[in-house]
Amino acid sequence: MQRYPGHVPLNTFQRLFLFASSGIAAYISPRRADLVATFGEMTSQPFFARRLKKQMLSDPVGRELLREKPRITSKTLNLDYLRSLPSNTLGNEYVQWLDKENVSPDTRLPVRFIDDPDEAYVIQRYRECHDFYHAIAGLPVVMEGEVAVKMFEFANLGIPMTGLAAISEPFKLPKSMQKRLFDIYLPWAVYNGFKAKCLLNVYWEKELERDANELRKELGISLPPDMRAMRATRAMRPKRVVRNVIRPDSDPIYEKSN
Amino acid sequence: MLRFRRLVHTAIKKDILVVGGGPAGLSLVTALKNSALTRHLDVAVVDGQPIVERLGNWAANNKTTEFENRVISVTPGSVSFLEKIGAWENVVHERTLAYDEMMIWDGESGARIEFDAFDSATGTVATMIENSNVQQALLNTGNTRDTVIQAQVEKIHTVNGLPTVKLNNGIEIEARLLVGADGQNSPVRQFAGITTEGWDYSRHGVVATMHLEFDDFKQTAYQRMLKTGPLAFLPLPNATATLVWSTYPERAQWLKQLEPQAFTAMVNAGVRLDMADLDYLHSLDPKNTDEIIYEVTWRLNTLDEDDTLPTRVESIVPKSVASFPLKLRQADEYISERVALVGDAAHATHPLTGQGLNMGQRDVAALVAALELAVSRGLDIGSLDALEPYPRRAYLQNQLLLGVNDSLYKLYSTDCEPIVRLRTLGVQVLNKLGFVKNKLVEMAD
Structure with missing residues (x-):
């Protein structure tokens, strides 16, 4: 029985099949957003989505979100207005980040396989807020930055797919990036993810006009070193031939919009 | 000698004095008065509350009033005991409800267990009845009402080897057997120096x-x-x-x-x-x-x-x-020389299986059986020899129930995921095993 628009109810066999096939396929091609999204849904049921829903239900802001079920798209977020905000505000930082990374908020797939409507919204919300986590941490959408954000999300939200991505992907990267991740970004992600308050309970749309650093302080997040700058410095050095590397400057998980 | 003692000591003499006019105490008196063997015993109940005034005409006065909040669950076993002692027919039946299904579900996982007494031996799981309804039925059975003395117990002490209760209206009553049906903080239990275990x-x-x-x-x-x-x-x-x-x-x-x-x-x-x-x-x-x-x-x-x-x-x-407040208590002894404890004075349990009153009824049934035996053998009803069969029948059974209640309570008082999963699995299996469930309903009876 369909419990919300777009819901695809599955039986146990379908569920197992989709779990296994999307898992294998997403590991082989992590750039296929649909596979990653499906695997994320398959692994967050029955336990993890429910736990997140409980976390949201125990928080006034989380309850407000569940009640209003706001969506984040380029229509609900007035990007031009955000560009007009002072540069220290969250909204402006977010739109700066969007422009710098050349991505758009409209690329999120709808949740289909989560049965409970509230839990489906929780996962949907997590997906749509993913860019805000990037922006608040100032991390780029290259695979390296993506891994750091995924680990940060795993420590903060405990969604299994984020953890699986964060531990499986670094080994596909070149040694220099691995070193940077293990020395700087993964420790930052684990420490800040655990320390910060649950990021699902942030009504990002209502925080856009606030000072970003103030918000970070309130949430308990500190900024990591600038990954783009570090990569640029490193790129200036003479290069060795590197084989079998995923092109670093593309979003591995989500397609670019334009 | 006898005359001299009467001069200095003017206590009323009773064979059995029950302290506490709750369901347990009143059932005991009614049962004793109903039995051919114990009918001749001189019995009295002492209660601080004006129970006769309040409950004497309860049936006539409470046809349509709101239900009280003290409602208890009476198992078919307790109902047949109350029938046997003649009290059940005095219950206001319009104010009771016999239920034949019970559904218990897990607050975390939603896993259910459903008991349907329809195909068990008893036909109903239990009957919901107001505490006052039980009390008034007992009061209005036989001459139970006439045995009630309304007074506070001031002091319990031993005079001439017999427990003697001093009341706040000046009367002293000395009894061959003093029964404590006086609730969780039982003064009778304290007099007898019986300690309790529990938490x-x-x-x-x-x-x-x-x-x-x-x-x-x-x-x-x-x-x-x-x-x-x-x-x-x-x-x-x-x-x-x-x-x-x-x-x-x-x-x-x-x-x-x-x-x-x-x-x-x-x-x-x-x-x-x-x-x-x-x-x-x-x-x-x-x-x-x-x-x-x-x-x-x-x-x-x-x-x-x-x-x-x-x-x-x-x-x-x-x-x-x-x-x-909810407690678990079990008295270390149910009897001592010339003292017996019944009902909440002897034990207290978590209400989750609705056994509180029923345990008290079983105590009473066991104590009455012991006293009948003692009378038929010509024993002194206050002696340990006479009382001994009572705890032998009731103690272990109560201990078991307290343990089961306590374990059930503890099993469900956590939301730790592995335990929730295990208990859910257990309940799902149990819910499919009809014969085991029927056995459980019968055991709780």
């Missing part, structure tokens, strides 16, 4: 009488096992139900501060909503009725209607909300 659950049971949206055609008792303690929703006639919600003491206090409409909303929330919702609701200001109702209404509307759950509560009877 407090640091939970309070919140009770209330509730009006439902409509009368359910099924007679089902419901219990939701929340991490804070079970919420029992027990049927009464005429679209009414009684609540026993055991929860943390501070939450019980919070619930008692609510306006009736907010309390109604909270009961509906307690039956249907997630523990996370309940935690949040309890963090609100108890005086903020609108917000509580708003939050509950919103959450309830997100749920699919489930008619296997209890009917929603429409309102509660004002002033019917009360609470009491």
Whole structure:
């Protein structure tokens, strides 16, 4: 029985099949957003989505979100207005980040396989807020930055797919990036993810006009070193031939919009 | 010599003096008066409350009044005992409800176990009845009423080797056998120097009488096992139900501060909503009725209607909300020389299986059987020899029940995921095994 628009109810066999096939396929091609999204849904049921829903239900802001079920798209977020905000505000930082990374908020797939409507919204919300986590941490959408954000999300939200991505992907990267991740970004992600308050309970749309650093302080997040700058410095050095590397400057998980 | 003692000591002499006129004490007197072997014994009941005044005409005065909040569950075994001693026919039957189904579900996983007494030997699971209804039925059976003395016990001491009770109206009564049916803080037990074992659950049971949206055609008792303690929703006639919600003491206090409409909303929330919702609701200001109702209404509307759950509560009877602390207690001995303990004086249990009153009835049945045997053999009814069969029959059985109740309570008082999974699996298997469930219903009887 369909419990919300777009819901695809599955039986146990379908569920197992989709779990296994999307898992294998997403590991082989992590750039296929649909596979990653499906695997994320398959692994967050029955336990993890429910736990997140409980976390949201125990928080006034989380309850407000569940009640209003706001969506984040380029229509609900007035990007031009955000560009007009002072540069220290969250909204402006977010739109700066969007422009710098050349991505758009409209690329999120709808949740289909989560049965409970509230839990489906929780996962949907997590997906749509993913860019805000990037922006608040100032991390780029290259695979390296993506891994750091995924680990940060795993420590903060405990969604299994984020953890699986964060531990499986670094080994596909070149040694220099691995070193940077293990020395700087993964420790930052684990420490800040655990320390910060649950990021699902942030009504990002209502925080856009606030000072970003103030918000970070309130949430308990500190900024990591600038990954783009570090990569640029490193790129200036003479290069060795590197084989079998995923092109670093593309979003591995989500397609670019334009 | 005898004359001399009478001159200095003017106590009234009784064969058996029962302290406490609750269901256990009154059942004991009624049962003794009903038995051919013990009928001749001179028996009296002492109670500090004016029970005869309050309950003597209860049946005539309470045809249509609201249900009291002290409602108890009487198993078929206790009903047949009350029938045997002639009291059941004096019960106001319109104010009782025999239920034949019981549904218990896990507050975390929702896993259910359903008991259907239809195909067990007894036909009903139990009967819901007001405490006062049982008491008045017992008072109006035989000449039980005439044995009641209304007075406070001032002092219990031993005179000439017999327990003697000094009352606040100046009367002293000396008895060959003193029976403590005087509740959890039993003065008789303290007099006899009997210690108890057990612990407090640091939970309070919140009770209330509730009006439902409509009368359910099924007679089902419901219990939701929340991490804070079970919420029992027990049927009464005429679209009414009684609540026993055991929860943390501070939450019980919070619930008692609510306006009736907010309390109604909270009961509906307690039956249907997630523990996370309940935690949040309890963090609100108890005086903020609108917000509580708003939050509950919103959450309830997100749920699919489930008619296997209890009917929603429409309102509660004002002033019917009360609470009491939950404990586990077992007296180390039920008897000592010339003293016997029955009912709550001997043991206290968590109410989750509704066994409190029934354990007391079984105590009484066992004690009466022991006294009948003693009389037929010509033993002194206060001697240990005469009383010995009573604990032999009742003690271990009560101990078992206390243990089962305690384990059930502990199994469900956690939301630790692996334990929730295990108990869910266990319940799902058990729910399929009809013959085991029938056995359980019969065992609880």
